[in-house]
Amino acid sequence: MDHLLEIRNLKITTLRGKDKVYLLDSVDLSIRKKCSFGVVGESGCGKSITASAILGLLPYPLRVAEGSIRFDSRDGEKELLKLSRKEMRQVRGEEISMIFQEPMTSLDPIFTVEMQMFEALSFHHPGMGKGEMREIALEMLHRVNIPRPEQTLASYAHQLSGGQLQRIMIAIALINNPRLLLADEPTTALDVTIQAQILHLMNDLKEQRDTSIIMITHDLGVIAETCEEVAVFYAGQIVEQAQVVELFTHTAHPYTKGLLRAVTSLGGAQRKLYTIPGIVPPGGQWSRGCRFAERCEQCMEKCREEMPALREIAPGHFCRCFLQDREVEA
Amino acid sequence: MTERKSEFLLEVRKLQVYFPIRKGLMKRVVGHVHAVEDVSFSVRPREVFALVGESGCGKSTTGSAVLRLIEPTGGQVFFRGDELGRLSEEEMRLKRRDMQFIFQNPYASLNPRMNVWKLLSEPLRIHFQLSPGELRERVGEMLRLIGMTEDQLERYPHQFSGGQKQRISIARALITHPSFVVADEPVSALDVSIQAQILNLMMELQQEMELSMVFISHDLNVVRHISGSVGVMYLGSLMETGDTEEVYRHPVHPYTRALLSAVPSHDPLHRSRHIVLEGDVPNPADPPGGCPFHTRCSLCSGRCREERPELREIAPGHCAACHHVE
Structure with a gap:
């Protein structure tokens, strides 16, 4: 296997009344x-x-309808979706582990x-x-820069600060030397100076070990600071995927452009902030x-009728937009 | 009470808020959390001051204490020259027509059993005696300002998205036409693309209604965008105040510098060089002596451990509380 993890055509559904609603569509x-x-x-x-699907932790009534998740x-090689509960438990925490958003409630x-x-x-x-x-355990706490490891081992969660708790979560997640670490908004609940500490730590740890990290976040700044490759999700699909530098310098999809403009116009000279009109459509609608x-400024008639495919517009750069097709053809 | 003439709409002087820590069977007070310590700032008419x-x-806590939603332990707050601390409950209630509060979490601050009409007309019923016609007119006018329509009046909060809920709570705060509002993290609970919509709305309304505002936020980018002047707080004290652009371009306090450098940059080619602060914020129940920031400061010297630096003017309108700033 060339890759550590390969997700193919993953579809996740939930039940709304008697209807099956797709929350994730062919990822x-x-x-x-x-x-x-x-x-x-x-x-x-x-x-x-x-x-959650990678770890086999989808909460009821969500379930994987189709697809495969292969893990090296x-x-x-293992097909994670076909593993028994017992086999999955062997993978979880040992080969793939996860850090959650709120360190305060995950211990x-x-x-x-x-x-x-x-x-x-x-x-x-x-x-x-x-x-x-x-x-x-002491060695791990030392690695994540916990000041007094001995004392910390004997502490309870309420005696520690959010930044310390997130370090401990990272220490627990890495204690078995996993091959893959899933970090779901690891710094969202933390203050900006503590966020800087944690992102530094994760970058250092990545250098030292051969762990791959999937960093899930809503913050493009965190992506720009820590990642090599990035996929942009919108309404259950990938709309753009590329190397980080390529994505930020040759942004192709109107949604990604909008997101970037919305965050970078903050602090810019103009008083009026750029906004993407409308709201994210809820799952199933x-x-x-x-x-x-509905929210695109460059929407054409074709866009309302037909779903654009995720196409390679430059080496390693994928985009789901008809505008790009036109440029490629031209 | 003597009227004080001032160029400021709101003046806060040496505001202190301590919360008692109680322990044991008799709930004896064993110490205090020093939540706000000697905070002073002023807000001009039509100015947005960010904390x-x-x-x-x-x-x-500072924001709440300014409106006496929390009773301050010490210090004074002047609004249009009146000292708010001396007003009776009833006088303060009347003042609140002119001073309003926008809360952080629109999911929790709107009563789920009240529809939009009730939510928006309630402040008017409390503060004014209006005829049903006038009431309809005021609510209708406010709805237009926040970009909603009259057919949404019968709906309940759960039928709206987070951004729309925050529009409703902004409308609820502004419907009495206050001249001053405290907005406590009004966009923190919202998604990025929705944040921008709400910030634009708040800035439009601020212009249109000539509002003065204390805007409380942890998001440095948002603060830079919306405010004219800013106060940087750490452990209950103001570390640096001044014109927002000036503070962002030339931060002088070591804490402000670290804070500003910690914001992730949106350019992967220029990953920002963080000043990474060591350790955590000290416990406010047991604050360090001297400068509150000395435990994490790279410039810390003997004097910083001993003596608390005062907020001093270092350039016109730009103040910092640090012994090392000339």
Whole structure:
């Protein structure tokens, strides 16, 4: 397998009354080894459920309707969607792990940090002794720059700050040396100076280990600072995908352009902010044409009738827009 | 009470808010959280003053204390020359017609059992005696200003998106035609593309209704866009104040510098060089002596640990609280 993770034609549905509603529609993603891959989009675009689907953690009534998620694990290639619950548990935390958005609520309040770190270790290494586990736990806390590791091990979640908790979450996620780390908005709940600390830490850790990172965020700034490749999600689809520099310098899709203009016009000279008109259409209320058509300034008749395909417009740069086709043909 | 003439609409002087920490069976007060410590600033008519800082720095508490939604422990707040602290509850209630508050979370600040008509007419019923016709007219006018239509009057908050809800709560705050509002993180709960819409709306309304505003936010880009002057808060104190562009272009306080450099840049070719601050914000129940920032400051010297720096003017209109700034 060339890639660490290959998602093909992934579709996720939910039930609304008796109707089947698609929340994620034919998503293809390939994550290279030792790569940090950004997934960006607004709330409800399907970025977080993609991560849940990879880990087999989709909450009821969401389910995978179609597709495949192939993962290059230590003992050969695996089709994650076909694994049994027991086999999936072996992958989770050992080969693929996850950091969640809110560090304040993702640690268990009634166990010490030590117990929660040991749990992650002993689950995958049943024979490991207390002394060895403690050594590894201390080493990990040291790696994530926790000031007093010994004291922190004995602490409960409420005794620590948000930044420290997120460091501990990262330490727990990396304790088994996973091949893939899913980070779902890891800095959204944190202050900007703490965000800078955590992003630095993640960049350093990526350099030291061969862990690939999927960074899920709504913040293009976080993507620009940490990722090599990026996919932009809109209404359950990928609308644009490219290397980070290519995406920011040769932005092709009107939605990506809009997002970028909306954030960069902040602090700019003009008083009136650029806005994308309208709102993100909720899941299941998508038109049969281009899903961005209603909000697009360059919308053509064709866009309302027909869904544009995700096409390669430059080497490694994919875009889902008819305007690009025209430029390619011309 | 003597009328004080002033160029400022709002003047805050040495505002203090302490919250008692109670412990034990008798709920004995064992200490205080110093949420706001000697904060002073002034807001001119039609000016937007922003309070910016990280969570727990006291910016929201300052906003609430200005309107006496939280009773200040010390200091004075003057509004149009009246000292608000001396007003009775009833007098303060009348004042609030002219001073309003926009809350952060539109999902929580609108009563789910009231429809748009009730939500918007309630402030008018409380503050004015209007005929049903006048009431309809005022509500209709406000709806137009926020870009909504009369056929949405019968709807309830859950039928609207986050952005629309925030429009409704802005309308609710502005329907009494106040001259001053405190807006506490009004766009933080919204998606990026919706944030821009609400910010544009707030700036239009601010111009049109000639509002003065204290705009509270942790988002440095938003603050730069909307405000004319700014106060940077850390651990309950103002670290730096001044004209917004001036502070952003030439930050002098080490904390402001670190804060501004921590904002992710939107250009992958020029990844910003962060000044990464070590450690966390100290506990406000047990603030460090001397300068509140000295535990994380790279310039920290002996004097910083001993003596609390005052907010001093370092250039016309630009103040900083730091011993190391000339």
